[in-house]
Amino acid sequence: WLADYLQDNPIETSGARCTSPRRLANKRIGQIKSKKFRCSGNEDYRSKLGGDCFADLACPEKCRCEGTTVDCSNQKLTKIPDHIPQYTTELRLNNNEFTVLEATGIFKKLPQLRKINLSNNRISDIEEGTFDGASGVNELILTSNKLENIHHRMLKGLSGLRTLMLRSNRISCVSNSSFVGLSSVRLLSLYDNQITSMNPGAFDTLHSLSTLNLLANPFNCNCHLAWLGDWLRRKRIVTGNPRCQNPYFLKEIPIQDVAVQDFACEDGNNENSCSPVLRCPAECSCLDTVVRCSNKGLTRLPKGLPKETTELYLDGNHFTQVPVELSNYKHLTLIDLSNNQISTLSNHSLSNMSELLTLILSYNRLRCIPVRAFDGLKSLRLLSLHGNDISLIPEGAFKDLSSLSHLALGANPLYCDCHMQWLSDWVKSGYKEPGIARCAGPGDMTDKLLLTTPSKKFTCTGPVDLSIQAKCDPCLSSPCNNDGTCSSDPVHYYRCTCPYGFKGQNCEEPIHACISNPCQNSGTCHLKEGEGSNFWCVCPEGFEGDTCEINIDDCEDNDCENNSTCVDGINNYTCMCSPEYTGELCEEKLDFCAPELNPCQHDSKCILTPQGYKCECTPGYVGDHCELDFDDCEENKCQNGGHCIDAVNGYTCICPEGYSGLFCEFTPPMVLPRTSPCDNHDCLNGAQCVVVGTDLRCQCLHGYEGEHCETLVSVNFVNRESYLQLPSNLLSPQTNISLQIATDEDSGVLLYKGDNDHIAMELYRGRLRVSYDTGSYPPSAIYSVETVNDGSFHSVELVAADQTLSLSIDGGPPKSISSISKQSTLNIDSPLYLGGMPEQASVSGGLSALQLSSGGHNGTSFHGCLRNLYINGKLQDLGARQNPGSPGSGNLWSNRQWLGNGVEPGCQPCQRGACIQGDCHPTGNQGFTCTCHPGWTGALCDQQVSNPCDGNKCIHGTCLPINSYSYSCRCQPGFAGVLCDEQDLDTANPCSLSRCKHGRCRVSGLGKAYCECNSGYTGEACDREVACRGERVRDVYQRQQGYAACQTQEKVSRLECRGSCPGGAEGQGTCCTPLRSKRRKYTFQCTDGSSFVQEVEKVVKCGCTKCSS
Known part of the structure; x- marks a missing residue:
């Protein structure tokens, strides 16, 4: 609006210009077009209240601002930035180095803030009042920090919080006051902490809680945690199943699945992490809140220091600076750091210790006191700086020490010029210094007392000595020699970064130039005599330059033939041949x-x-x-549905059942029926008689065994009302019962026997629960660690002996229980029920409340398969007729018609003919899947496919239909196999099978692999050493021209024939000589200044030939 106004009213004559943003910087306001004025990024949020003369803060240093999000992550921050814009809705402070969140009041200035991310820091404490003013924040993320406990004072002010993430900390206890004031929280995550116990009512103040994550915590399921199981079952808001880790017999059992009576504090298991624990570091001694760690050689604060410490003695150790962690201990009233090696103090390092009364820093190496070193110590009464190396104290260094009554400054070389006059007046005003501190200068101020010397004596007569100023700025005295860079160091006072060639604390020590290996490519470095910083390099063959950095181009004068390509190497070259040629120089034509x-x-x-x-x-x-391979089946003559199989230069017809002939042209013959020997068979229970050779055999239905299929060994309990009753005379006082079960249900009765006493085995939340009682109440119970409701068969064995019962699952280690009673043996007169029980049966105890709550046997019957029941080693016939007069008996007789309602013989889901045109595969309790034959599809393989390539299994190839129900796979290059699932190594990479011992594999233009041998080797696999070989050298040619010595202007690459040949000594056999050479012209330069051009014979190939005479 202002630009438009000034263009309409040209009254501004001073040439006012824009300062920001950068795109309009230094441009005259009255000359900028309206469309140039725009708000990008977060400028709109900063300036939207400009009409009220309010401009929001700019983005904090080291942070990034996008919209209303301020991202200060990954900046190594230890404090929350002070100047955060008011428009901020999301503040990201994750991945920094926070250890304590301080109560600075920053969130009172951010009314729009809704989300704070403080994850992945090192936060171990949160000051009370830190979140004052943050009532609008609805999400707080404190994941991956070091919090050990949570109390409501930490989170005070977050009344509107809805999501609280405390994952991956070190929290060991949750008390019933931890979350007071957080009634709006809906999601709370305590995943992956160290919680072993929680006080009852820990979550009662979280009225809106709908999601709670307690996984990955080492819960101790003793009596202190008994309340939690019932709470979890009632609330149903927990994520997953938090599990017990202690005691051992409950390890990995979900807390909500443990019966109340099993939460017990027995055998010394009375641990409660919520009980207060008094700790003391191993290096120290503690008495109440006084901790003494004197003369222990410490360099850092000991671990495990109690937060409640009030007096801390760290004298006589090796500290080089005041530990920054001390600011976390707010209850300290005394700190003794005397007789250490502390050389510097930092600003604000003690500012959080509002209760500190005594601070002793005597007999250290302090040289300088920063102006804000003692800020915040308003309660401090005694400060001892005695016996240090302090010369100057800046005015204002003690301005916060309003309670100080005693200051010890003796044995310091105080420099009492005009800059120290304030200190003299300050100690005189309250006699805070007892008259021990003396001046060490300047001039006549030497040995004068700070307390009694008149203030007018503190004068400045000239520049302060450099050694005095350097105590607070050590780099002023330029201690680093040879252009070294100086920087302050809190431990070593200062540090020098030395230039190349020098070392030492002050860069005073030269190092020789070769120490950094300046010669490249394995060149050898030599120092120039008398010059430690200069060197020269001896280069290996093939390299040149001052530091051997140049690879000589050996292709400049190459001998490659037939348009081949020269590839430079190190002191040699390689000729890359075109597809029609081979040889070292590509001089030989290939015979394909x-x-x-x-x-x-x-x-x-x-x-x-x-x-x-x-x-x-x-x-x-x-x-x-x-x-x-030509597909000869394209025009095949197979008849009557015959299947054509391609062969080399032909094909074969595979005929359907009953047909024959070369082309399946012959139909099946007529077969007349005849009388079967099985007409008078005695197979029982629906078994089928089959003839095997001359013998008759009974083919039993599922569930039956025996020569005539007379014994039922497996049954399937289908309905909720089903059960079996076995006679009580099967049992004895010492009983062994074993069986196999398969189910996918969570609950159900497997075995029950008892009237006034009982033995019961049931499925309870997917595990086996066994209770046993021979006269006492309540009965004893034990759980299996394993879950058995996965649909697979599991073996179960029960052994009862007197008052002890042992349970074993799948042959694993047994778990045992005992029942304390005067009665010695189990009552064996009562009936034994399997898979359930009748409504009229008397249930005295033992079945869990979960089972009985459903009412009668409808809620307790087993649903699944049971087989191979052995009682005292004898296999039981589950189809034997029961007592028909028993009320509610199972009515099982020796034929299938007597099986009760809901009890089916056998445990196999794949009944005959389940899959019409395919193979049946069981998948669990009573389920199955079908694998269809070629040409068929559908859940039961009852639908014929029209395109055999639908759903084909060709991996790396194309499906080709053969007929209406079969196909073949045409593989892509590089793959083979019926389904193109095998890599064809010869096609994909011809070199994969080649082994070149002294050379490298190459692929010819036709895709064939061959070996290119290194110099000095030959053979198909480069495995034979060549005695006679050409070694490449790079040197000048030399000639004598009269009295002048001449040589070529440049070095020339050539071969020299070296080595011996078989056949005897030279002159009697063959010799290593040049086989091929070329003539080249070179310019020679002579020592007398003349030059000439001459042809030279240049060798290009060596070999063995007859020696010349």
Whole structure:
């Protein structure tokens, strides 16, 4: 609006210009077009209240601002920045170095703030009042810190908080006052802490809580935690299943699944992490809140220091600075750090200790007192700086010490000029210094007392000595030599960063130049005599330059032939041949039809032509290299649904059942029925008689065994009313019962026996629960660690002996219980029920409240399969007829018609004919899946497919239909196998099978692998050493021209033939000599200044030939 106004009213004559933003900086306001004035990024939030003369703060230093989000993460911050814009709605402070959250009042200035992220710091404490003014914050993330406990004072002010994340801390206890004032919290995560116990009512103040995460905590399920199991079952707001870790017999059992009577404080298990614990560091001695750690050689604050400490003695140790962690101990009234090695103090290092009364820093190495070193110590009464090296104290250093009554400054070299006059007046005003501190200068002020010397004597007569000023700024005296860089150091006073060639505390010590290995590429460094900082390099062959940094281009004068490409190496080169040539210099033309290079496949014939080669294919194959098998089934003559199988240069017909002939042209013959020997069989229970050779056998239905299928060994309890009753005379005082079960249910009665006493085994929340009582009440109970409701069969064994019962699952270690009673044995007169019980049965105890709450046997019956029941080693016939007169008996007789309602024989879900055109596979209790035959689909394989490639299994290839129900796979290059699931190494990488011992594998233009041997080796695998070989050298050619010595202007790369040849000594056999050479012209430069051009014979290949005479 202002620019528009000034353009309409040109009354501004001073040339007012914009300062920001940068895009308009230094431009005249009256000359900027309206469209240039825009708000980008967070400028709109900063300036939207400009009409009220309010401009919000800029983005804090080291932070990033996007919209209303201020991101200060990953900046190594230890305090929350002071100047945060008021428009901020989300503040990210994660991944920093916070240890304590201080009550600075920052959140009172941020009314729009809704989310705070403080994760991944090192926060161990939160001051009371830190979140004052943060009532609008609804999400606080404190994940991955070091909090050991939570109390409501820490989170005071967060009345509107809805989400509180406390994951991955060190919290060991949750008390019933931890979350007072957080009634709006809906989500609370305490995942991955060290919580072993929680006080009853710990979450009662969280009225809005709907989601609670307690996983990954080492809960001790003793009597102190008994309330939690019932609370979890009632509230149903917990994530997952928090589990017990102690005691041992409850380890990994979900807390909400443990019966109330099993939460016990027995055998010394009475631990409660919420009880107050008094700790003392191992290096110290403690008496109440007084901790003494004197003369222990400490360099840092000992671990485990109690937060309640009031007096801390750290004298006689090796501290080099005041520990920053001391600011976390707010109850300290005395700190003794005398006789250490502290050389500097930092500003605000003690500012949080509002209760500190005594601070002793005597006999250290203090040289300088920062002006704000003692800020915040308003209660301090005694300060001892005696016996240090302090010369100057800046005015205002003691301004916060309003309660100070005693100051010890003796044995310090005080420099009493005009800058120290304030201190003299300050100690005189209250006689805070007892008249011990003396001046060490300047001039006639030496040995004068600070307390009694008149203030007018403190004068400045000249510049302060540099050694005095350097105590607070050590770099003023330029201690670093040889252009070293000086920086202050809190421990070592100052530190020098030395330039190359120097070392030592002050960079005074030269180092020789070769220590940093300046010569590259394995060059050798040599120092120049008398010059420690200068050097020269001896380069290996193939390199040059002052530091051997240049790889000489050996391709400048190469001998590669037939348009091949030269590739530079180190002191050599390699010729990369075109597809038609080979050899070291690509001088030999390839014979493609040679056995090692022949590209024609499947025994086809290779023929050389002027244009290259061609392949004459054997019958049945096609393609440029005869690589494709022609599909002879494309025009097959198979009849009557015969399946064509391709072969080389032909095919075969696979005939349906009953058909025959080359093309399946013959139909099946007529077969007349005849009388079967099984007409008069005696197979029981619906079994089928089959003839095997001359013998008759009974093929039993599922669940039956025996020669005539007379014994029922497995049953399936389908309905909730089903059960079996066995006669009581099967049991004895010493009883062993074993059986196998499969179910996916959470609950159900497996076995029950008892009237006034009982033994009971049931499924309880997926585990086996066994209770046993021979006369006492309540009965004893034990749980299996394993869950058995996964649909698979599990073996269960019960052994009862007198008053002891042992339980074993799947052959694992047994768990035992005992019942204390005067009665010695189990009452064996009562009936034994399997899988459930009748409504009229008398239940004296033992079944869990979870089972009985459903009423009668409908809520307790087992649903699943039971097989192989052995009682005292004898397999029981589950189909044997029961007593028909017993009320509510199972009515089981020796034939299937007598099985009760809901009890089915057998445990196999795959009944005959379940899958119409496929194979049946059981999947659990009574489920199954079908794998269909080719050409069929559907859940029961009862639908014929029209396209056999639907759902094909070709991995790296294309599906090709063969007929209406089968297909084949055509593989992509590099793959093979029926389903194209195998990598064809020869095609994908021809070099994968090649082994070049002294060389490297190359691929020819035809895709064939061959070995390129290193110099001095030969053979197909480069495994034979060549005695006669050419070694490449790079040097000048030399000639004698009269009295002048001449040489080529540049070094020339050439071969020198070296080595011996078989056949005897030279002159009697063969010699290593040049086989090929070229003539090249080179310019020679002579010592007399003349030059000439001459042809030189340059060797390009060596070998063994007959020695010349």
